[in-house]
Amino acid sequence: MNIEDIKRQPISELAKLAKELEVAGASGMRRQDLIFSILQAEAEKNGIISGSGVLEILPDGFGFLRAVDYNYLPSPDDIYISPSQIRRFSLRT
Numbered sequence: 231m232n233i234e235d236i237k238r239q240p241i242s243e244l245a246k247l248a249k250e251l252e253v254a255g256a257s258g259m260r261r262q263d264l265i266f267s268i269l270q271a272e273a274e275k276n277g278i279i280s281g282s283g284v285l286e287i288l289p290d291g292f293g294f295l296r297a298v299d300y301n302y303l304p305s306p307d308d309i310y311i312s313p314s315q316i317r318r319f320s321l322r323t
Contacts, residue, residue, distance in 0.1 A: 231272045233281040233309075236265055237299075244268065251275065262306075281309050287316060287323045 239247070244264050248256035251271040256264055273279050284302050287293040291313035296302040311321070 231269070231276070231279050233269065233279060233307075234297075236268060237307075283309070285311060285321055285323055287311075287321070291316065293321070293323070 236244070236247075241261060241264075244261070245256060248264060248268055248271075251268060253264075253267045253271050256267065259267065269279055281295060281297075283295040283297045285293050286296055286302075293311040293316055294304070295309035295311060297305065297307055299305070299307065315321070
């Protein structure tokens with residue numbers, strides 16, 4: 231499942247997907263909360279969620295995958311990348 235694909239879905243499709251994944255309380259959730267719950271349920275079920283963007287590694291050693299939707303600036307949708315993952319895969323900015 232790809233994060234960008236989920237974010238582009240209309241709310242009606244998100245509701246159907248939430249029902250398929252048995253997300254509790256989906257009908258009363260805001261769009262962003264519904265997307266987060268769907269991604270969480272998918273991760274628990276299949277263990278894989280993909281996203282894309284540009285990696286920004288901070289001086290502390292961790293990084294964030296920045297999305298084009300926000301012109302690669304910090305946003306609530308950034309994906310956290312731990313220092314161990316950065317070292318393990320020799321990731322660079």
